Amino acid sequence: MSTIRAFRALRYDTARVDLARVLAPPYDVVAPAERHALYDRDPHNAVRLELTRLVSDEATTDYTAIRDTLVDWRREGVLALDQRPALYGLRQPYLAPDGTKGTREGFFALLHLEDYERRIVRPHERTLSGPKADRLKVLRAARSNLSPVFMLYEDREDRLPRCFAAGFDEPIASARDEVGTTELTRVDEPETIRAVCDFFADRPVVIADGHHRYETALAYRDACRQHDGDEGPHEWILAYFANAFAPGNLLLPIHRLLLKGAPPTESAWRERLRGWDQQMRAVADAEAVPGVLAEALEPLADRHAFAADDASGQLRIFSRPRVEGDDLTVRIVHREVIEGVFGLDESAVRGGAIAFPKSALQTAHDLRAGRGSVALYLNAATPEDVFRVTEAGEVMPQKSTFFYPKLPTGLVLRLFEES
Numbered sequence: 001m002s003t004i005r006a007f008r009a010l011r012y013d014t015a016r017v018d019l020a021r022v023l024a025p026p027y028d029v030v031a032p033a034e035r036h037a038l039y040d041r042d043p044h045n046a047v048r049l050e051l052t053r054l055v056s057d058e059a060t061t062d063y064t065a066i067r068d069t070l071v072d073w074r075r076e077g078v079l080a081l082d083q084r085p086a087l088y089g090l091r092q093p094y095l096a097p098d099g100t101k102g103t104r105e106g107f108f109a110l111l112h113l114e115d116y117e118r119r120i121v122r123p124h125e126r127t128l129s130g131p132k133a134d135r136l137k138v139l140r141a142a143r144s145n146l147s148p149v150f151m152l153y154e155d156r157e158d159r160l161p162r163c164f165a166a167g168f169d170e171p172i173a174s175a176r177d178e179v180g181t182t183e184l185t186r187v188d189e190p191e192t193i194r195a196v197c198d199f200f201a202d203r204p205v206v207i208a209d210g211h212h213r214y215e216t217a218l219a220y221r222d223a224c225r226q227h228d229g230d231e232g233p234h235e236w237i238l239a240y241f242a243n244a245f246a247p248g249n250l251l252l253p254i255h256r257l258l259l260k261g262a263p264p265t266e267s268a269w270r271e272r273l274r275g276w277d278q279q280m281r282a283v284a285d286a287e288a289v290p291g292v293l294a295e296a297l298e299p300l301a302d303r304h305a306f307a308a309d310d311a312s313g314q315l316r317i318f319s320r321p322r323v324e325g326d327d328l329t330v331r332i333v334h335r336e337v338i339e340g341v342f343g344l345d346e347s348a349v350r351g352g353a354i355a356f357p358k359s360a361l362q363t364a365h366d367l368r369a370g371r372g373s374v375a376l377y378l379n380a381a382t383p384e385d386v387f388r389v390t391e392a393g394e395v396m397p398q399k400s401t402f403f404y405p406k407l408p409t410g411l412v413l414r415l416f417e418e419s
Contacts, residue, residue: 001120002153002200003112005236006085006193007419009412010070010144011173011184013080017044019175023408026147026209027051028131044078046410049146050138058134063141070142070415081418086188087196088412089164090240091171093180094405096250097359098294101179104249104405106242107164107187108148108412109196110419111205113214113221113237120204121151122390124401127211135216145217145238145414149210150407152244153203154387160199160243163192173411184411205241206390208403213237233416240407244383251383252402255363256338256376257355263310263374264341272341276318283315286364293360293377300379304329306337307377311368315377328385330400333376342374349398356399 012022024030024038024047032055038047049066052058073079088108095101114120138146153160167185174183187193207214217237224234242249264272281292289309296317297307304326305319326332338344344353357363360377367375381401389396 001203002114002205004109004197004200004239004241005112006087006188007110007236007238007414008082008085009088009108010074010079010081010415010418011412012044012410013077014173016076016078017042019173019410020177022046023175023410024050026406026409028212029406044073046146046408049142049413050409061137063138066138066142066146070144079413081415082186084188085193086186087164087193089167089185089187090407090411091164091168091183091185092405092407093182094250095179096404097252097361098290102248102250103180104242105164105246106240107196108238108240110236110414111149111151111239113217113235115218119393121214122204122206123211123214124206124208124386124390124396125211125398126395127215131212132216132219135212136219139216139220143416147210147213147409148238148240148407148412149214150208150403151205151239151241152208152249152383152386153200153205153241154245154383155243156245158243158246160196163187163196175408182408182411200241205239206244206386208242208244208386208401209406233419236419238412238414244386249383250404251380251386252358252404253360253378253380254356254358254399254402255360255378256333257357257363257366257372258338258342258344258374258376259353259355259372261342261344261373263312268341269308269316273318273336276320279317281315281317283309283313283364286361286368289315289364289377290360297377298379301382304332305379306333308337309364309367309375309377310373328381328389328396328400330378330381330397333378334397337376358402 012019021042022044024045027050035051035053038045039053048069052061091105093103116123164185164187167187168183171183171185174181221234281296283289283292292315293307297305300319303319303321308316363375366372
């Protein structure tokens, strides 16, 4: 099944830079204004390896500046190549949106690229052509993996050799923020590396985040094969691996904010959602919404459930039992609520009739500020949902999953010629 291997990482020398100042969020969540802040935070911030300062420059750049920057930073000693191949453990503390604290642990390795048809690496969502074209320019210019794809594996019994825990006693790099200290460790003992690689030899992996990067790497690999054959660095990609069923691997919901149209009447809700149970919960203002969702919606995770908010001061909590072979809740909500109640088909959704916010509190504020007509709050999908869908060879609907926290860019880089 999955083939992974150790590699020599290119890393920041923490004697020369403050790691907390040079790490950046993943390129696809950096807002335009945030680019400027990251560029200005430190002259060696990793955003300079991923994005132009101005969004308007993306269309015309060939990203050759990235390769020049890598060369310059290595010459300055800001970036240094590790001497031996290793696997790199990452311990990442986080503060969840509900205020609770958690810690996710995983590790970096190289993953052998596989076509989706082989069912070894499995996607859980579809991609768009535009981002892949941009990332392909980056990959060609840098000949490096500058940020990892995020892979999930299934290990319900927690059987993967616990080889990284001891290394966190003396991490090789750390970055502190208001939540805690993100720590990186290295494992380079051949026996341990072999045990981890063997663990993955009989199981597939699922892409959590980074579908565009993965498919870009496939396209780059196919182009390289025409000249270099099917062996070489183009056959591998930098990946981060986390156990989908570990307590610290947090999966958050993505909500739906309908941007146009009037809220349904009481009779319309009742007529169009027959078979659904309904309860009403008062909310004094937007600040009260997350608490009500925690009390009334989250306990319904074993049922199909959602909450509808029209800013009237009342939340409608709808639910119905699950039956064997039932569809995903998010698909049912799109079919029976977004289309069945509001009359918005898939073309309307693709046309921008709905926003997909991640924060229930921000959604509630936006709704009450007139930026939408009705908010639909959902419970999070589960790891079982993700693995059941991908095992069947299917993908989840648009904006179904939000894996938290995001992986920072800049902890480990992978140069093709050194791997």
